[in-house]
Structure formats: C-alpha cells, structure tokens
Amino acid sequence: MPRGAMxxxxxxMFGRAGKTNTSxxxxxxxxxxxxxxRMKKNAIRCGDATQxxxxxxxxxxxxxxxVPRGASHWFEVVISDGTGKINGxxxxxxxxxxxxxxxxxxxxxxxxxxxxxxxxxxxxxxLL
Numbered sequence: 001m002p003r004g005a006m007x008x009x010x011x012x013m014f015g016r017a018g019k020t021n022t023s024x025x026x027x028x029x030x031x032x033x034x035x036x037x038r039m040k041k042n043a044i045r046c047g048d049a050t051q052x053x054x055x056x057x058x059x060x061x062x063x064x065x066x067v068p069r070g071a072s073h074w075f076e077v078v079i080s081d082g083t084g085k086i087n088g089x090x091x092x093x094x095x096x097x098x099x100x101x102x103x104x105x106x107x108x109x110x111x112x113x114x115x116x117x118x119x120x121x122x123x124x125x126x127l128l
Contacts, residue, residue: 034058034081034104037128041106047083051113057086058128061103066094079105086111087119096125104128 037043043056059079067074067089075093079086088107090096099105105127109120 031082033128034060037104037106038081043106045083046079046081046086046118049084049086049111049118051111051118054108054110056106056108057081058104058106059086061099061101061105064095064099064101075099077105079107085117087114087117088123088125089119089121091122098127099125 038045038058041056041058043058046057046059049055049057057079059081061077062080062085063076063078065076067076072092073094075090075095077088077090077096077099079088086107088109105125107120107123107125109123112119112121
C-alpha cells in the first residue's frame with residue numbers, strides 16, 4: 001500500500017473522533033522565544049512544511065485530543081507558529097507530560113500530507 005494511501009486509510013478508520021481541547025492564540029513572548037529556538041535548531045516555519053521531508057518545527061500547542069479506535073488509540077497534538085499547523089500523532093499514548101495547551105514545543109520528523117493537513121507520526125519532541 002502506498003504511503004499516502006496508508007495515511008488516508010488510517011484517517012478514514014480513526015476519523016476525527018475524540019475529545020478536543022483548543023487554545024486561542026499565540027502570545028508575543030511565546031513567538032519571540034520560538035523564533036530564537038527556531039534559529040538555534042535550524043527549524044522551519046509550520047507554513048513552509050513540505051510533504052515527505054524530514055523537518056523541524058517550533059510551535060505552541062494549540063490543541064490536544066485522544067483519538068480512540070477499538071482497543072487502540074493515539075494522542076494528537078497540533079502545534080502552530082502563526083504561519084500554519086503541524087499535527088503530531090503519538091500512537092499508543094493517551095497523554096504526554098508537559099504537552100499541554102499553550103506550551104512551546106519542538107517537533108522533528110517525516111512530514112506527511114493527510115487530507116490537506118501536515119502530520120508527523122511519533123515525532124521527536126522537546127519541551128521548550
């Protein structure tokens with residue numbers, strides 16, 4: 001099965017079910033801190049993401065949710081830097097300590113385009 005088809009199949013199977021928490025906006029101090037870390041770690045802006053490239057992003061956690069499916073589940077974290085959004089899917093997790101609304105985070109991983117949304121499966125992450 002091609003990679004793109006796998007993501008589409010997973011999205012169709014798991015859908016958008018689950019509880020969603022959403023943050024409202026980025027504060028100026030968070031944006032300045034993220035810009036400094038972005039330069040230090042050579043990360044790109046979320047709006048500049050490219051499909052099928054290993055990339056680094058710095059952003060603020062905008063939403064979190066648990067996506068259930070039968071006996072399995074994943075924890076979805078959406079980050080944004082004001083230019084776009086990146087979804088991080090953590091399979092088999094219901095939460096990750098420190099990844100909460102408003103926290104600044106660094107994500108690194110292979111970017112996939114899934115139904116118009118940039119997604120990284122099990123990204124490497126650092127809390128900032």
